[in-house]
Amino acid sequence: MEAAIAEADANDTSRRFRDAISQTAPGTALRLALDMIIAGHLGALICIGDTDNVLAAGDDGFRLDISFTANRLFELSKMDGAIVVDKGLTRILRANYHLNPDPSLPTSETGMRHRTAARMSLLTDAMVISVSERRQVVTVFIDGKGHQLRSVADIMGTVNQLLVSLQSTRTQLDRKLLRLTTLELDNYVTLSDISQTIYLFEVLMTASEELGNLLLQLGSEGKTIAMQREEFIGGMDEEYTLLVRDYAADSSEENAAGVRRRLHETVNAQLRSSKRIASILGYEDKGEDSVMTPLGLRTLSGISVVREGMADKIVDEFGSLQQLLDDIEQNPARLDRVGVENPGILADSLYRMWGKRA
CATH class of the missing domain: 3.40.1700.10 (DNA integrity scanning protein, DisA, N-terminal domain)
Structure with a gap:
C-alpha cells in the first residue's frame, strides 16, 4: 500500500x-x-x-x-x-x-x-x-x-545530438527488421536475433522519449523538430509491440504492454543479455542460439491486403507464420474462412518476400 x-x-x-x-x-x-x-x-x-x-x-x-x-x-x-x-x-x-x-x-x-x-x-x-x-x-x-x-540555444545542442542518434538507430533497425523477416520466412530466427532487434527498438524509443521531453521545453520553437521526430519514429511503436507479441510466451496485447514496460526499465547492460530478454519474454530455458518461432503478426501486418485486426485472425487459424507458409498453397480456402478477400495476393506477397516466387 x-x-x-x-x-x-x-x-x-x-x-x-x-x-x-x-x-x-x-x-x-x-x-x-x-x-x-x-x-x-x-x-x-x-x-x-x-x-x-x-x-x-x-x-x-x-x-x-x-x-x-x-x-x-x-x-x-x-x-x-x-x-x-x-x-x-x-x-x-x-x-x-x-x-x-x-x-x-x-x-x-x-x-x-x-x-x-x-x-x-x-x-x-x-x-x-x-x-x-x-x-x-x-x-x-x-x-x-x-x-x-534552459535556453533554446542550449536545448537545441542536445536536440541535434538526439536527432543524429535517431537517424542512425532507425537505419540500423530497418536493416535488422528486413533481415529478421527473411529469417522468419526461413524459420531460423534465434533468440540472439530477437535480443539485438529489441535492443535497437529500446535505443530508438529512449531517444524519442528524451526528445519528447525537450520538445516540451522548446514550446513553439519545436514544431520542425517534432516533424523530424515523427519521420524517424513513424509506425515503430506499433511495430515494436507486434514484435514482442510475435515472440513472447503470452502474445496478448496486455502482456506485450507489460513486457515493453519491463524492457524499458531494464538497464542498458542487461538489455544486451539474451538470457535477460528471454526471461522478460517469459522463457527460462532458452540460450542465445535457441530457435524462436514467430506468430507472424508483424510480417502479416505489413502486407497491404491484411486489414487491421486480420493478422490476429490469421494467426489464430494457422498458429504460426511457418504453418501458414506450409498450408497456404495446399489449402487456400482456410484464408477465405478468416475473411481474407484476396488470398492469392497474400500468398504471392509472402512468397515474394521469401524469394520463392517472382
Missing part, C-alpha cells in the same frame, strides 16, 4: 512538472515575462496556483487582482517580495507580497529566494518560480524539487 501511494505521488509530481514546463516554454506569455526579467537583470519570486494557501503563508504587499500580461509581470518584478498569480495565469492577485513559509521545511537550496521558493512548493500545491538576479537563471519548484529552465 505504501509503495502504491509513493508511486502515485511520484506520478503526480511528474505530471505537475510537465504542466509547469509547458507553461514556461518559449512562446508562452509567462516565458516572455521571465525572459524580460532576465534581460532586465532583475530577480523575482512568483507563486502560481493554490492561491488561498499561498496567501495564508504571507502578509503585506499590494492587493491587485488585475489581468495577467507579460509586461505587467515584468514591471511588478521590479519590487521586492513575491508576485501571486492564479492557476489559470489570468489574474495577478498580489505584488510585493512577503512570504513566511515554515523554516523547518527541508531544502538543500542556498539563496534566500530559492529557499523560500522550495519551501513554498512543499507547503502548497503552487508552482513557484525563482529568478536569480545574480546568476540570471530561472528555476521552477514543484513539491520542493527544482527544475532549471
Whole structure:
C-alpha cells in the first residue's frame, strides 16, 4: 500500500512538472515575462496556483487582482517580495507580497529566494518560480524539487545530438527488421536475433522519449523538430509491440504492454543479455542460439491486403507464420474462412518476400 501511494505521488509530481514546463516554454506569455526579467537583470519570486494557501503563508504587499500580461509581470518584478498569480495565469492577485513559509521545511537550496521558493512548493500545491538576479537563471519548484529552465540555444545542442542518434538507430533497425523477416520466412530466427532487434527498438524509443521531453521545453520553437521526430519514429511503436507479441510466451496485447514496460526499465547492460530478454519474454530455458518461432503478426501486418485486426485472425487459424507458409498453397480456402478477400495476393506477397516466387 505504501509503495502504491509513493508511486502515485511520484506520478503526480511528474505530471505537475510537465504542466509547469509547458507553461514556461518559449512562446508562452509567462516565458516572455521571465525572459524580460532576465534581460532586465532583475530577480523575482512568483507563486502560481493554490492561491488561498499561498496567501495564508504571507502578509503585506499590494492587493491587485488585475489581468495577467507579460509586461505587467515584468514591471511588478521590479519590487521586492513575491508576485501571486492564479492557476489559470489570468489574474495577478498580489505584488510585493512577503512570504513566511515554515523554516523547518527541508531544502538543500542556498539563496534566500530559492529557499523560500522550495519551501513554498512543499507547503502548497503552487508552482513557484525563482529568478536569480545574480546568476540570471530561472528555476521552477514543484513539491520542493527544482527544475532549471534552459535556453533554446542550449536545448537545441542536445536536440541535434538526439536527432543524429535517431537517424542512425532507425537505419540500423530497418536493416535488422528486413533481415529478421527473411529469417522468419526461413524459420531460423534465434533468440540472439530477437535480443539485438529489441535492443535497437529500446535505443530508438529512449531517444524519442528524451526528445519528447525537450520538445516540451522548446514550446513553439519545436514544431520542425517534432516533424523530424515523427519521420524517424513513424509506425515503430506499433511495430515494436507486434514484435514482442510475435515472440513472447503470452502474445496478448496486455502482456506485450507489460513486457515493453519491463524492457524499458531494464538497464542498458542487461538489455544486451539474451538470457535477460528471454526471461522478460517469459522463457527460462532458452540460450542465445535457441530457435524462436514467430506468430507472424508483424510480417502479416505489413502486407497491404491484411486489414487491421486480420493478422490476429490469421494467426489464430494457422498458429504460426511457418504453418501458414506450409498450408497456404495446399489449402487456400482456410484464408477465405478468416475473411481474407484476396488470398492469392497474400500468398504471392509472402512468397515474394521469401524469394520463392517472382
